[in-house]
Amino acid sequence: MSARPRLLYVTDLAYPARGRRYGDEDIFLTARLREDFDIALCHPLDTTALMDAFDAVVVRNSGPVLHYQAAYDAFRERAAARGTRVYNPLSGRGDMAGKQYLLDLTAAGCPVIPTVDRPRHLARLPETAEYAVKPKAGADSIGLDFVPREELAKYAAGGDMLVQPRVDFRYEVSFYFVDDAFQYALYAPDPGQRWALEPYEPTEADVRFARRFIGWNTLHHGIQRVDACRTRQGELLLVELEDLNPYLSLDLVPEATREAFVTAMKESLHRFLDAPAPPATAPDQPSSSAAASRRA
Template sequence: MNTILFVTDLYYPAKGRKYYKEDLFLTSQLRESFALTICHPKDIHAFEHHADLIVIRNAGPVANFKDEYLSFRERAAANRYNIYNSLDGKGDMNGKDYLPELAKAGYPVIPTIDDVQWLEILPEAEAYISKPKDGADSIGLERISRKDLASKLSASVDRSILIQPFIDFEYEVSFYFIDHEFQYALYAPDKEKRWRLAEYVPTAEDLKFANRFIEWNNLAWGIQRVDACRTKQGELLLVELEDLNPYLSLLELRPDVRQRFVEQFRRSLQTALQA
């Protein structure tokens, strides 16, 4: 039986989410097929040599264990560890540099800049959002005025800050994929309650939107979550592409949808083990 090191922070205090419940459910399902060890992200080094596959799940924001994460990635490359998600993604697993890059390339993304020279591409808005590239869960998020944009960007000499216009959207919606296959979608009908989710039935256009980012990322294997917002004009704009350890809201799903996801996840893990 193959061994899996399942990396999670069961005690991370995620707003509106219970990491431990989701990961305890997942590990209970996977034990039928794999020998599992659960560890905290700061303890990977103590167990990594004994695992056939290292699965990074609800480990929380990388900013909370940045040194350990960077060191782990160096060891993973040097020792050719088998990692799930594969570490060839271009989304959040490498920070949020991809957002201004996609915006400049014309993708349907919330307008995003990280350099004062690009100020002119930001649309007029009643307010703007500043956030760190390695942030998550609204860590470091600030609301600022247009007159403060230049000074905020100039103060970030290492270009570690992103600036976006404040979007008065209708709702947020997330599309969940395993490898390159769509699994389900959820949305927050009440935008003030981001994690009170309901099933969302995507249109063909919605899936075309989400698949565009999955194809761009070209992840070898893993779970990806495409987060978007629906504007007042009906357009979908990318908020983020979570390709390291996306929370799945599995326990919010109908039992049949959840079980299909688990079976597809198990098959994907087997594929990664054979790589």
């Protein structure tokens, strides 16, 4: 490895994200990371062709994978075959591997919005006026719909859609972590405006709630966002565990918090680069992470 590690930073600077400015956030972060690393930016479609010239690939605001699934699968398979360092590592069990984790956590009795994918399991959901249905391969609310109970069976019949009760929540809140270290929290006080975020002061119980899912995911390096909702009864329920390319809303936090995050990310990347590289996987034996990506 060179004296200054070389990072390939994957981002879609022009992606039209509602309520978010991918380009601004990644321009800021790469400017600060350049203090410690030699860094180049690339679009997700160019990653596979360029990554062999770098010490690690950093996946950031690269947009929903379903828009470039074939290229993403090819990237994962090549990274596994060559033992490429990818940050976040491709072994994530959250959104990186699809939405199966919502079913697994529901079955385990964890504090998550109850989720099923089969008609025979609909009785496990609480009675409510409407239900949310969304694709297992969805992202960024793509394919999300709300339907009455009598229409649920047709959505769950194929097993490729998730069904959840539509929760009447007070607000959504997101917890941001670097490795296993909590950094900050933001919340959306208006349930109808997901990205109108404000700083949030979490309680110790709130952070314990979020840390439970960070521990479950077992990623030793990387950036994760735990999205939750606060019900009318006061409990937190997991909405999503973002472990592939979570947007960070760094422009909405105080300067001291932003600087602390940058420092934490730099230190995390140095630790990641000092750790042993993942073993290469033979091309005819796809890694488990590559198999997971086909569910994403």
